[in-house]
Amino acid sequence: MLGLFLAALLQVVVQRIGSVFDVEVMAGSIDLLLVIVVWIALSSGSVGGQVVGMLAGFLSDGLMGGTFGLYAIADTLVGYLAAVLRQRVVLQRSVLVLMFAAAAAAQVLIVMSLNFLFVGGSEPPSWIAVGSRIVTTAALGGALLAIEGRTRSEWGLWQRRRRSRLRLK
Numbered sequence: 001m002l003g004l005f006l007a008a009l010l011q012v013v014v015q016r017i018g019s020v021f022d023v024e025v026m027a028g029s030i031d032l033l034l035v036i037v038v039w040i041a042l043s044s045g046s047v048g049g050q051v052v053g054m055l056a057g058f059l060s061d062g063l064m065g066g067t068f069g070l071y072a073i074a075d076t077l078v079g080y081l082a083a084v085l086r087q088r089v090v091l092q093r094s095v096l097v098l099m100f101a102a103a104a105a106a107q108v109l110i111v112m113s114l115n116f117l118f119v120g121g122s123e124p125p126s127w128i129a130v131g132s133r134i135v136t137t138a139a140l141g142g143a144l145l146a147i148e149g150r151t152r153s154e155w156g157l158w159q160r161r162r163r164s165r166l167r168l169k
Contacts, residue, residue, distance in 0.1 A: 004036050004055060007032035008032075008056075008059045010032050011032050014032070029132035031060070031107070033057075033060050034060075034078070034103060034107055035141050037052050037056045037078060037082075038078065038079070038100050039145075040052045041078075041082040041083040041086070042082060042099065046087070049082055049083035053072075054072055056075045057069075057071040057074060057075035057076055058071075060072075070111050070118075071111060074107045078103045078106050078110070086099070096141070096145055097141055100140070101137060104134045104138070108133060112125075
């Protein structure tokens with residue numbers, strides 16, 4: 001949960017930097033909350049993916065403005081689908097980066113569909129914004145998976161070294 005709130009804080013910082021420098025594509029293409037949702041869904045399962053997706057979605061709705069609840073529904077579905085796919089299909093760590101890209105594409109599709117159904121008349125995002133969101137989400141997800149793998153490896157080495165020092169002769 002701490003990661004979710006840190007991601008929300010960083011999301012606000014990125015949006016503010018994008019608005020200060022008048023770079024709307026940058027501000028709209030980075031969704032740190034979605035990266036955290038998919039990462040937790042891949043490691044915790046469908047219930048964890050749904051709960052974190054719902055919380056992240058409500059945070060996104062509050063941060064981005066617009067119709068409240070669209071991102072909550074989208075992130076809940078994306079978190080659930082990522083977790084179920086991870087449970088049903090054995091994927092290598094390198095292929096998991098594609099899960100982040102697919103999650104970003106699914107989120108955009110779900111939000112656009114819900115926006116069309118319930119709000120109507122809203123303009124869809126540009127292809128550049130959608131493409132940059134997919135690429136940045138996949139890149140950030142890949143970086144997070146690499147950091148996680150490196151941390152697990154270092155933790156295992158530390159535990160083995162610690163056990164070898166504690167043996168009594």
